[in-house]
Amino acid sequence: MSMLHILQAGLLAGGAVFIAMLFNAWRKQRAQEAQTKVWSIALIGGFANFCDALGVGSFAIKTAAYKQLNLVDDKLLPGTLNAQATLATVAQSLLFLTAVNVDSTTLFSLIAAACLGATVGARFVANLDRQMIRLIMSIALLIVAGLMFAGRLELFPLGGEALGLSGTKLLIGILGNFIFGALMTVGIGLYAPCMTMIYLLGMNPLAAFPIMMCSCAFLCFFSAGSFIQRGAFNSRASVAVAISGPIAVLAAVFIVKSMDLDTLAWLVAFVVLYTAVTMFRSWQNDRSAQPEQAVSS
Numbered sequence: 485m486s487m488l489h490i491l492q493a494g495l496l497a498g499g500a501v502f503i504a505m506l507f508n509a510w511r512k513q514r515a516q517e518a519q520t521k522v523w524s525i526a527l528i529g530g531f532a533n534f535c536d537a538l539g540v541g542s543f544a545i546k547t548a549a550y551k552q553l554n555l556v557d558d559k560l561l562p563g564t565l566n567a568q569a570t571l572a573t574v575a576q577s578l579l580f581l582t583a584v585n586v587d588s589t590t591l592f593s594l595i596a597a598a599c600l601g602a603t604v605g606a607r608f609v610a611n612l613d614r615q616m617i618r619l620i621m622s623i624a625l626l627i628v629a630g631l632m633f634a635g636r637l638e639l640f641p642l643g644g645e646a647l648g649l650s651g652t653k654l655l656i657g658i659l660g661n662f663i664f665g666a667l668m669t670v671g672i673g674l675y676a677p678c679m680t681m682i683y684l685l686g687m688n689p690l691a692a693f694p695i696m697m698c699s700c701a702f703l704c705f706f707s708a709g710s711f712i713q714r715g716a717f718n719s720r721a722s723v724a725v726a727i728s729g730p731i732a733v734l735a736a737v738f739i740v741k742s743m744d745l746d747t748l749a750w751l752v753a754f755v756v757l758y759t760a761v762t763m764f765r766s767w768q769n770d771r772s773a774q775p776e777q778a779v780s781s
Contacts, residue, residue, distance in 0.1 A: 487588045491581060491698060498705040499574045506567065506726060509712050510719040520720040525555055529725030530732040533572040536675070537579075537736035539693060540749050542569065543673035544625065544756040546725075551762060556718055558618060558766070562670050563708070563717030566602075570704040572729030577694070577701040579737055584690040587648025590657065595699050597658040598674065601665025602703035607710060608669075617670060618767035624672040625760035631680045632753040636746075644686035653685050661695075665703045669711075674700050676756075 528549045529542075536542035543565055550556040556564050649657050660681045664674045675696050682692040711717045 487592070488581065491591075492578060495574050495577050495698075495701055498702065499571060502570050502705055502708065503726075505709060505712050506719065506722060509715070509717075510723050513715065513719040517718055517720040520718060521553075521555055522720055522724040524553065525550075525721045526724035526728040528555075529568055529721075530728035533569075533725070533729035534732040534736045535752065536569075536572060536729075537576050537733045539675060539679065539696075540752045541673040541675040541756075542572070544628075544752055544759055547621075547625075548755050548759040548762075551759070551766075556721055559613075560716060560718045562617060562621075563711030563714075564721050566668060566704055566708040566711055567717050567719075567722035568725035568729065569700060570708045571726045572733050573697060573701040573704055575730040575733040576697045579733070580693050580697050583693055584688065585647060586691045586694050590648040590654065591695060591698065593654060593658050594661045594695050595702050597661040598665035598668075598699035598703040599706050601662040602668050602707035603710065605666030605669035605707065615767055615770060618763050618770075620670045621672065622760050622764035622767060624667055624670060625756055625763065628672060628676050629753060629757040629760055632676050632749070632756060635676075635680060635683075636750055636753060644688065646685075646687045647691055649685060649687065657681065657685055661699055665699065665707075668700070668703060669707045674703070 528546060532542035532545040532549075535545060546565060546568070547561065550561065551558075661674075661678060664677050664681075667677070668674050678696040678699065679689075679692040682695060683689060708717075
């Protein structure tokens with residue numbers, strides 16, 4: 485069995501286990517989540533995953549919409565985002581895995597690093613309070629926005645022709661994907677920073693797609709699984725996007741050639757920046773209100 489077949493089998497097996505875990509959690513939690521607006525969440529999640537399949541990320545779009553419309557509690561947002569991303573990224577990986585022949589050592593190493601980062605990160609983040617999650621997300625989103633704007637303004641090199649990494653560059657790539665995997669557990673998408681790293685390390689820009697999509701798919705098995713076990717997610721919201729997300733990914737494959745990706749990437753960059761600012765304001769407002777509540781009590 486080739487390494488490609490091993491990856492494909494792993495994606496299918498992991499997806500099947502995740503579906504079983506998600507369904508079991510949904511049966512237990514659905515009664516207490518009766519107020520969840522599943523149709524709105526499904527539509528937003530479908531659109532976000534459509535954009536995700538184009539390589540521009542989904543977390544920023546979903547986070548901004550959920551906060552603006554008050555659809556998902558901030559405390560449950562990281563776990564919900566990770567659970568929603570799982571099946572959509574599995575679909576993306578299966579569709580894009582053969583798009584470019586990336587060196588197998590590089591591909592496996594970066595995927596493993598992202599999974600390890602997500603596993604460690606999920607255990608830490610699931611126990612944080614709402615204020616800490618808001619602060620971490622606002623700072624991380626601001627960093628990602630800066631990277632995306634820099635990329636749009638061509639401040640980064642456009643990469644090279646390499647399809648693999650070795651030596652120091654491979655170690656940098658492993659460390660980078662470990663960090664990006666951990667950030668996934670606080671609701672920060674891996675795509676933008678991973679793609680930027682691939683460019684900076686001199687790889688062919690196309691190599692970013694199988695690396696980042698497979699990294700997200702496999703790490704979501706670990707991060708989403710940890711959140712599900714702790715009940716730190718909205719199961720109804722997750723099921724809604726688990727259905728609409730893969731459908732949108734399939735649609736994106738056929739429409740991608742006619743889309744203006746540059747305009748869409750600019751739009752998402754502004755969404756990321758907007759989300760970072762609003763998340764920080766939420767943290768700041770609640771922080772300012774706490775002393776007043778303490779005095780009144």
